[in-house]
Amino acid sequence: MHWIKPFALLIILLLANGHSLAQPPWIKAAPSDARSSSTISIDNTTFAVTFKGDFTEAERDKLTQWLKLVGQSMTTVYGRLPLNTIMVEFIPYRKANEPVPFGKVIRWPKQGISFYVNPAISLDRFINDWTAYHEFSHLMIPYPGDDAMWFSEGLASYYQNLVMARAGVLSPLAAWQKIFDGFVRGANDTKRQDLTLGELSPQMWQNRSFMRVYWSGAYYFMAVDIALREQGQSLDEVMLGLQQCCLHKSRDWTVTELIQTLDQLSHSRVFSEQYQQSINSKQLQGFEPAFNQIGLGLKGGKLYQMKTNKLGLSQQIMTQAIP
Structure with a gap:
């Protein structure tokens, strides 16, 4: 059973991730003064990664490993990722009983993805969650409106x-x-x-x-x-x-x-x-x-x-x- 309320469950879990929402109303933003940044390179693409909120070093390492695995998986479409630079931000939401309760594509000013995550959940569950594969696939085309x-x-x-x-x-x-x-x-x-x-x-x-x-x-x-x-x-x-x-x-x-x-x-x-x-x-x-x-x-x-x-x-x- 998922923890999300029925309407949010419909929107988010059944492949309706709410890309036109700034963030789901039932999630409060992480403190803006708690953040760290890093970069990851996969072939010709650089991920500019921001951790917005409180993450332990082990949690940052796990999310970085997951991002590398998902990024490498996306190269199976045509041998590379679609963009040279992709912004990725992680925001903690520890009440979730799933690894990625929400994700959204960012199209401006630079393209990327924002993930709300429960970083305490195992790496295997992150890898088996569909959300990141879905969100990264959006970046293969320009936004058509x-x-x-x-x-x-x-x-x-x-x-x-x-x-x-x-x-x-x-x-x-x-x-x-x-x-x-x-x-x-x-x-x-x-x-x-x-x-x-x-x-x-x-x-x-x-x-x-x-x-x-x-x-x-x-x-x-x-x-x-x-x-x-x-x-x-x-x-x-x-x-x-x-x-x-x-x-x-x-x-x-x-x-x-x-x-x-x-x-x-x-x-x-x-x-x-x-x-x-x-x-x-x-x-x-x-x-x-x-x-x-x-x-x-x-x-x-x-x-x-x-x-x-x-x-x-x-x-x-x-x-x-x-x-």
Whole structure:
């Protein structure tokens, strides 16, 4: 059982981390005069780390080790982290009975992530917690604006499971099961079927339609990834192209501009064609065939490997493709 109140539990634990909140209302900020800083280098990326609040030396060492492991795990997407410098701040919240009760992406003035943590919890539990993999995945794309929450949260919800599998935290089948279970939660979120995904996404908070928005977005990226791989490409490769061409640019992006760029990078219309289907949908449905496409069957809500010529695709997606 989690300690968070029901509405906060819905927002935070079911893949709705509250990126547009300054901080959750039930967490008081750590004292501003208690802080220490350090830097960590992973390949071409420097983490500028700030511990805001009271941490023991052992706790700082543990969180530093965790950050290194997560950072290295993120390089399984395309061989490096998306940014040259990433700001990371740790804020203690010792009442939590989980390692990371809250995380949020920081986009300005420098990009990074703020983590509220219970530093007394074991390193193993930190490594097995999904929050950091989700938050770091956000940094692979520019922020497309509040109107396109489905796009940014969908990417992070899809990639958090891929990265955890590639890092060995989850088995490939367990990672696919988590994605499937997320789609089921999205399909069961039927509160506003009068609205298309494009209409609902800007109203996600008012309608509390987190599951449909997040997991419709994740399904978009899974469908795109499958389509690209059937053309001899992958979502990983296109994300690398985006990193090389565009993440260093200081500018605002719309989701349509991002999709046009991704089409150009993939020399296809995969992103825009799937966009039209997703943005006009009024319910997350019809996702089961996508699992069959990659060689996974379904029985009683549980996925299993089928003996088909598509068997390798489910494994390929959960494997690092770019050295």
